[in-house]
Amino acid sequence: MILRNINNRFEFVEDNFERIEDDAPVPATGAVLVSANRWLEEHDALSGRAEPVGVWIEGDGDLEGLGEKCAQLELVALRFPVFKDGRAYSQARLLRERYGFKGELRATGNILRDQLAFMERCGFDAFELDERVGLEQFNKALTEISVCYQPTGDGRVPVYQLRAARTPLEQTRATA
Amino acid sequence: MYRYDEFDHKIVTERVEQFRGQVARRLSGELSEDEFKPLRLMNGLYLQLHAYMLRVAVPYGTLSSKQLRQLAHIARKYDKGYAHFTTRQNVQYNWPRLADVPDILKDLADVEMHALQTSGNCIRNITTDPYAGVSADELEDPRPWAEILRQWSSLHPEFSFLPRKFKIAINGAKEDRAAILFHDIGIGMARGDNDEVGFRVYVGGGQGRTPMIAECIREFLPKADLLAYMEAILRVYNRFGRRDNLYKSRIKILVHQIGAEDMAKQVEVEFAAIQKQSDSLKVPQKEVDRILAYFAPKNYESLGEFAPETEEARLADEAFARWLDVNTADHKVPGYRIVNISTKPIGGIPGDMSADDMDAVADLADKFSFSELRVTHKQNLTFTDVRRKDLHALWKALDERGLASANISLITDQIACPGLDYCNLANTRSIPIAQEISQRFEDADLQRRIGRLHINISGCINACGHHHVGHIGILGVDKKGVEYYQVGLGGSSDNNGSIGKIVGPAFARNEIVDAIGTIVDTYLDQRVDGEEFLDTYRRIGLQPFKETLYDTAQH
Ligand code: HEM
Numbered sequence: 001m002i003l004r005n006i007n008n009r010f011e012f013v014e015d016n017f018e019r020i021e022d023d024a025p026v027p028a029t030g031a032v033l034v035s036a037n038r039w040l041e042e043h044d045a046l047s048g049r050a051e052p053v054g055v056w057i058e059g060d061g062d063l064e065g066l067g068e069k070c071a072q073l074e075l076v077a078l079r080f081p082v083f084k085d086g087r088a089y090s091q092a093r094l095l096r097e098r099y100g101f102k103g104e105l106r107a108t109g110n111i112l113r114d115q116l117a118f119m120e121r122c123g124f125d126a127f128e129l130d131e132r133v134g135l136e137q138f139n140k141a142l143t144e145i146s147v148c149y150q151p152t153g154d155g156r157v158p159v160y161q162l163r164a165a166r167t168p169l170e171q172t173r174a175t176a
Numbered sequence: 177m178y179r180y181d182e183f184d185h186k187i188v189t190e191r192v193e194q195f196r197g198q199v200a201r202r203l204s205g206e207l208s209e210d211e212f213k214p215l216r217l218m219n220g221l222y223l224q225l226h227a228y229m230l231r232v233a234v235p236y237g238t239l240s241s242k243q244l245r246q247l248a249h250i251a252r253k254y255d256k257g258y259a260h261f262t263t264r265q266n267v268q269y270n271w272p273r274l275a276d277v278p279d280i281l282k283d284l285a286d287v288e289m290h291a292l293q294t295s296g297n298c299i300r301n302i303t304t305d306p307y308a309g310v311s312a313d314e315l316e317d318p319r320p321w322a323e324i325l326r327q328w329s330s331l332h333p334e335f336s337f338l339p340r341k342f343k344i345a346i347n348g349a350k351e352d353r354a355a356i357l358f359h360d361i362g363i364g365m366a367r368g369d370n371d372e373v374g375f376r377v378y379v380g381g382g383q384g385r386t387p388m389i390a391e392c393i394r395e396f397l398p399k400a401d402l403l404a405y406m407e408a409i410l411r412v413y414n415r416f417g418r419r420d421n422l423y424k425s426r427i428k429i430l431v432h433q434i435g436a437e438d439m440a441k442q443v444e445v446e447f448a449a450i451q452k453q454s455d456s457l458k459v460p461q462k463e464v465d466r467i468l469a470y471f472a473p474k475n476y477e478s479l480g481e482f483a484p485e486t487e488e489a490r491l492a493d494e495a496f497a498r499w500l501d502v503n504t505a506d507h508k509v510p511g512y513r514i515v516n517i518s519t520k521p522i523g524g525i526p527g528d529m530s531a532d533d534m535d536a537v538a539d540l541a542d543k544f545s546f547s548e549l550r551v552t553h554k555q556n557l558t559f560t561d562v563r564r565k566d567l568h569a570l571w572k573a574l575d576e577r578g579l580a581s582a583n584i585s586l587i588t589d590q591i592a593c594p595g596l597d598y599c600n601l602a603n604t605r606s607i608p609i610a611q612e613i614s615q616r617f618e619d620a621d622l623q624r625r626i627g628r629l630h631i632n633i634s635g636c637i638n639a640c641g642h643h644h645v646g647h648i649g650i651l652g653v654d655k656k657g658v659e660y661y662q663v664g665l666g667g668s669s670d671n672n673g674s675i676g677k678i679v680g681p682a683f684a685r686n687e688i689v690d691a692i693g694t695i696v697d698t699y700l701d702q703r704v705d706g707e708e709f710l711d712t713y714r715r716i717g718l719q720p721f722k723e724t725l726y727d728t729a730q731h
Pocket residue numbers: 224261262263264268340343358381382383384385426593594595598599600601638639640641
């Protein structure tokens with residue numbers, strides 16, 4: 001099941017992408033998800049497809065070579081092998097902020113409710129989950145912390161910029 | 177000191193509520209201990225040998241008297257009537273009940289405090305020089321930058337699941353009083369071309385089982401680039417630091433593997449790319465100025481350097497004179513002194529303080545030091561701004577409560593980790609060793625004759641007690657289920673950071689205190705005029721100590 005952020009609310013949507021393992025042939029039709037290596041190796045053939053192509057990157061995978069071309073992809077799936085392995089947070093920010101990736105950025109693997117907000121701030125907008133549980137919980141997780149101290153490219157304005165934009169009167173009130 | 181505005185309040189309050197929900201899910205059984213663990217660790221809640229332990233952040237060691245009173249209140253209401261000051265300038269409670277923790281966090285939030293990021297694999301509390309802002313040897317006050325770093329690192333979405341914990345220290349003075357060479361990132365204030373003040377950045381220091389001294393990767397960083405550069409270092413580490421082995425996952429291992437030069441190169445590439453992307457990591461000058469204003473110099477009176485009443489008392493009272501010499505330090509403003517309050521009375525537990533004493537110290541801070549104090553990385557407390565003419569009154573008040581131990585930086589001012597009394601990783605006890613050493617060197621004149629000497633004790637290789645950087649370091653080891661103590665000499669965490677060298681085979685529980693006695697005697701025999709322990713050791717090396725130690729032990 002895919003939990004998708006649609007206009008700042010989570011909803012469950014069907015996964016339209018078929019995951020194709022490296023040793024299986026890529027079907028001619030339908031949206032497919034292939035490994036990043038395969039996509040780079042079979043780039044010409046795959047980019048000729050009429051229907052969407054996405055790639056998955058393993059936890060230790062690099063963005064080498066992929067970043068510059070990511071605009072051609074509909075979906076990038078990054079994996080959290082265990083929740084403690086935070087590499088995909090950096091990969092996500094790089095894809096969004098450095099390489100300007102606009103497609104679906106999907107988190108897969110070991111995803112805990114209490115990490116959703118961090119993931120979302122790093123640019124993820126879709127989450128692969130086993131079951132359709134806790135929609136309300138997930139939506140709550142997104143809004144529990146409403147203020148952010150850092151700019152991450154998710155469009156939210158960090159506190160230091162909000163403060164700098166305050167008028168002197170607002171400033172006085174804030175510290176009164 | 178810094179005060180929260182509505183944004184800071186909001187973030188901390190929301191975080192408390194979030195954690196309250198998480199605790200409720202744990203107590204109801206919705207979350208298992210395994211699932212709850214990463215959540216509690218994000219809030220400074222550890223599971224120790226006997227109970228939970230809550231670590232409260234004291235950002236860069238600065239406390240108001242009001243905050244200290246609240247910490248005392250928490251100790252009384254939710255714990256056993258005392259708290260523990262740590263080597264990272266924080267405060268720990270050893271006996272809170274899980275169900276109470278959300279209320280404790282709420283009480284903390286009421287006085288602008290929290291337990292965020294005091295554990296877990298994230299950026300920990302930023303530490304600094306306890307004399308920041310008042311010492312004469314300071315280039316600039318590092319606290320505003322520590323506050324900017326505190327905010328930037330709080331709930332940082334990209335860096336909350338790093339390979340391992342991450343510690344940053346910043347120092348603004350010539351003398352390094354923040355041990356920056358032993359942090360994942362050490363930042364020193366430096367002067368660049370055109371006399372501009374900025375930062376020098378070190379990376380890859382640390383203790384634990386593989387002690388390393390940080391290396392400089394940036395000679396000069398303009399202030400405006402601080403956050404972008406930090407983000408570059410953290411991103412390189414988050415992406416490429418090892419995650420396969422707990423003991424090889426600190427940034428020091430990455431720096432060691434690829435070399436400081438290569439590390440610097442990778443960071444520079446990432447830094448340049450971040451800069452090119454956007455300048456959103458530049459804190460607007462208006463905001464920098466807002467934060468700087470909180471750290472503006474106090475409203476000092478213009479006083480003469482000399483205070484006759486203090487000089488009279490000094491002549492009349494030997495104990496006061498000793499305390500003046502040992503526990504107070506020069507202030508940049510004439511007529512003021514920096515005062516250290518030792519948490520290490522003879523035979524006490526280093527760093528522990530009772531709630532009543534905390535209240536008393538808070539009252540004294542109100543009376544004598546602008547209602548503020550600092551926690552030092554040697555686990556003592558500091559009043560930064562005491563008028564010289566008030567020193568005797570302050571001393572008397574402290575002395576009445578037994579808080580006037582005149583031993584700052586002397587042999588009884590030891591660092592000891594919690595050890596087997598609290599910790600489930602311990603090989604040995606640490607606290608009783610510190611207590612016995614303290615009793616052995618109780619004599620105040622003897623302590624002063626010995627001079628500056630740091631003894632640091634860890635109950636296992638994790639080095640929470642900083643044994644690697646003790647002038648004398650004691651490490652608890654397990655020999656077939658029996659407690660033994662290995663001794664290292666010559667460590668130091670100051671500007672000339674060094675890691676202690678093991679002197680020889682470990683000592684049994686009933687030999688270790690005598691062995692320390694022998695080391696001290698050897699030093700006193702060998703030293704030449706004006707030398708401190710470290711000077712003598714650096715001059716004569718391990719050999720003379722080996723001879724006396726292992727000779728004596730055999731007879
Ligand atoms: C009682 C339970 C405790 C446990 C289980 C514990 C565990 C650990 C472990 C496993 C390390 C090594 C981490 C590494 O090298 O990556 C460590 C390091 C450290 N701990 Fe503790 N610790 C405890 C208490 C404390 C206390 C009370 C303090 C402060 C007074 C403390 C301060 C430190 C410091 C400063 C280090 C750092 C060395 C470094 O990171 O360079 N620990 N601790």
